[in-house]
Amino acid sequence: MELTPSQSNIPLTRCAEYAEQVLATLDLTNIDAVEVHGVRAAGAADTDLVIDNAAPERFSTYFRQKAGDPVRCGDFAEAWAAQEYAAGLSDQYNLPMVDHALAAALGEEPTESTEHMSCPPGM
Numbered sequence: 001m002e003l004t005p006s007q008s009n010i011p012l013t014r015c016a017e018y019a020e021q022v023l024a025t026l027d028l029t030n031i032d033a034v035e036v037h038g039v040r041a042a043g044a045a046d047t048d049l050v051i052d053n054a055a056p057e058r059f060s061t062y063f064r065q066k067a068g069d070p071v072r073c074g075d076f077a078e079a080w081a082a083q084e085y086a087a088g089l090s091d092q093y094n095l096p097m098v099d100h101a102l103a104a105a106l107g108e109e110p111t112e113s114t115e116h117m118s119c120p121p122g123m
Helices: 012-023 079-093 100-106
Strands: 031-041 049-051 058-065 071-076 097-099
Touching (some): 012 071, 012 079, 031 079, 031 100, 058 079, 071 079, 079 097, 079 100
Parallel strands (some): 031 097
Antiparallel strands (some): 031 049
16 A cells, blocks of 8 residues: 655655554554665656656655565655655654665665764755
């Protein structure tokens, strides 16, 4: 079930409310991280996205599940907004954060962190 509304750097408090709605549909013991990915449109609908960290059109935040697919919980025009959102979720729910978009931009492998790095200029 895809619940993510189209978001373009909307206030993070509204995003946090949406994350709580998404979490209400999940088993919290099955979530092991918050992730940031670059994404691009995969179809005509605004919610049809595929992960593309190499050439993103925008950025999405996901709850990574131990079993099952990641669940998208926010979409943003800029990487910094997705990262701020993910960092807040990471702090609030005591989950590691993995920034795949930043790692791709830096040519590195993504790593789990509870320390939140800033996006480089231009991301």
